[in-house]
Amino acid sequence: MTDSPQITAIKLSNYQWNNLMKLNGDTPLVSIVTPVFNSANFLPETLNSIRTQTFEDFEHLVVDDGSTDESVSILERYASQDVRIRIIRLKGNNGPAKARNAAIESARGRYIAFVDSDDLWLPQKLELQLAFMAEKQAPVSFTSYLKMTEGGVNTGGIVKAMAMVSYKNLLKSNFIGCSTAIYDTQLVGKVFMPDILKRQDYGLWLKIAKAGHIAYGMSTPLVRYRLRENSVSSNKFVAAKYHWKVLREVETVGLIRSVFYFIQYAYLGIRKQRT
Numbered sequence: 180m181t182d183s184p185q186i187t188a189i190k191l192s193n194y195q196w197n198n199l200m201k202l203n204g205d206t207p208l209v210s211i212v213t214p215v216f217n218s219a220n221f222l223p224e225t226l227n228s229i230r231t232q233t234f235e236d237f238e239h240l241v242v243d244d245g246s247t248d249e250s251v252s253i254l255e256r257y258a259s260q261d262v263r264i265r266i267i268r269l270k271g272n273n274g275p276a277k278a279r280n281a282a283i284e285s286a287r288g289r290y291i292a293f294v295d296s297d298d299l300w301l302p303q304k305l306e307l308q309l310a311f312m313a314e315k316q317a318p319v320s321f322t323s324y325l326k327m328t329e330g331g332v333n334t335g336g337i338v339k340a341m342a343m344v345s346y347k348n349l350l351k352s353n354f355i356g357c358s359t360a361i362y363d364t365q366l367v368g369k370v371f372m373p374d375i376l377k378r379q380d381y382g383l384w385l386k387i388a389k390a391g392h393i394a395y396g397m398s399t400p401l402v403r404y405r406l407r408e409n410s411v412s413s414n415k416f417v418a419a420k421y422h423w424k425v426l427r428e429v430e431t432v433g434l435i436r437s438v439f440y441f442i443q444y445a446y447l448g449i450r451k452q453r454t
Contacts, residue, residue, distance in 0.1 A: 207263070209237035209305060209361075210288035214278035218296035219249040221405065224331070226257045226264070228299040234306035237292075239264045240282035245272035250296075276379040280371045290361050291369070293380070297405045298358040299327075304401040308361055311397050318366035319387055319394035322359040324402040334406070340396030346388035350432065351443040353381040353422075355394060359402045360384070367392055373429050377421040382429045389430075419445070 211229060215222065229239050241264060243251055251268070258264040267281050283291060290309065294300060304322075312320045321344075326336035344354050357380040362370065367390065373382035388394065422444050426437045 206287040206289075207236055207238040208288055209234075209290045209292055209309070210282070210286035211237055211239045211292045211294060212279050212282040212286070213239065213241045213294050213296050214244055214275045214282070215241055215246060215250050215254065215296045216244045216272060216275075216278075217246050217248045217250060219246075219253055221297035222250055222253050223257075225294065225296055225299060226253075228301075229294065230257075230261055230263075231302055232300065232305045233303050234309060235263075237263060237305065238286075238288060240267060240285055241265070241296075242267040242269060242278040242282050244269050244274070244278040274374075274376055276372045276374045276376075279379065280374075283369060283371055286364075286369070289365055290363055292361040294358045294402075297407065299403040299405075300358075301401050301403070307399065308397060308401060311395070312361065312363065315395045316366075317363070317395040318392040319355075319360065319362045319384070320397065321355040321361075321394060322397040322402060323400040324356050324359050324404045325400045327403050327405055329405060329407055331405070333403070337400055338404070340398060342396055342398075344384075344388070344394040344396065346385065346391075349381075349385050349388050350426065350430070350436075353378070353384065354396075355380070355384050356402065356404060358404060360394075362387060373425075375421075375424065375429065377417070378425050381422075382425055385425070385430055 213225070241254055243254060243266065254264070254266050258266055267285060269278060269281060279293070292305070308320055308322060311317070321340055323340045324338050326334045326338070328334060338356065340359070341348070341354050348354060360380070367387050370383060370387055372379040375382060384394065423437070423441055426432045426441065
C-alpha cells in the first residue's frame with residue numbers, strides 16, 4: 180500500500196450538506212453497488228475501504244452471484260458488524276450485469292455508486308465526489324484512478340479523468356472507470372445496465388449520455404484499480420471485440436459510423452499505451 184495522494188476538492192458547508200440530506204428523507208443518500216463472484220481474496224480489503232469512508236450516509240448493496248469460495252461467509256461476517264451492508268444472493272451465476280441490476284433495483288439512495296469487489300476507494304472518495312457533484316449539479320461523475328497490481332502494489336500509473344464526457348466522446352472509448360462512477364437518480368432516473376457479458380458499465384454510461392446528460396470528471400484520483408490477470412481490460416483483443424459489440428448491438432450505430440468510432444477507439448488505445 181502506498182500513501183494516499185494529496186486530495187483537494189470543493190467543500191460544501193454544513194448547511195448545504197444538511198439540505199442535500201433532507202432531500203432524501205430517512206433513506207440513505209448513497210447506494211453503493213458491488214457484484215461479487217469468488218472474490219474472497221480481495222473482498223475484505225474492498226469492504227473495509229467502503230466502511231471507513233468519511234461520508235457515512237450510505238447503504239452497501241453487495242450481490243453474491245453464485246460464489247463457490249468463501250465470499251458469502253466473508254459478506255455475512257461483515258454484514259453482522261455493519262448494518263449498512265445489505266447482501267443480495269442470486270441463484271447460480273448470472274453475470275455482472277444482472278448482479279449490478281439487482282442491486283440498482285433494490286437501491287434506496289438518491290445517488291448510485293459502483294465499486295468492483297477487487298477495487299479500493301480512498302477514504303474521502305464519497306465525501307469529495309458528492310460535494311463535486313453538488314457544486315457542478317452533475318448528473319454523472321467519475322474520477323481519476325490509481326493502478327495497482329493484482330497483489331495490491333501501486334504501479335505508479337494513473338488514469339486521468341477528462342473534465343467532461345458527452346455521448347459522442349463515449350462512442351470513441353469508455354472514459355469512465357466503473358469503480359469511480361456515481362449517478363444521480365433525481366436527474367437521470369434509475370438506469371440499468373444492458374444485459375451483456377462484458378462492458379455492461381460502458382453500455383450504462385452510453386445510455387445515460389444518449390439522453391443528453393454530461394458526465395463530469397474529477398482530476399483527483401479517489402480509487403485504486405486492481406489490474407487482474409486474464410481480465411477483459413488486460414486482453415486487448417477481447418476488449419476491442421466487446422467495444423464493437425456495444426457500438427453495433429447495444430447502441431445500434433450504423434456500420435460506417437461504427438468503423439469511424441472503432442478507429443478512434445484503437446487510436447486512443449495505442450496512445451494510452453504509449454503514455
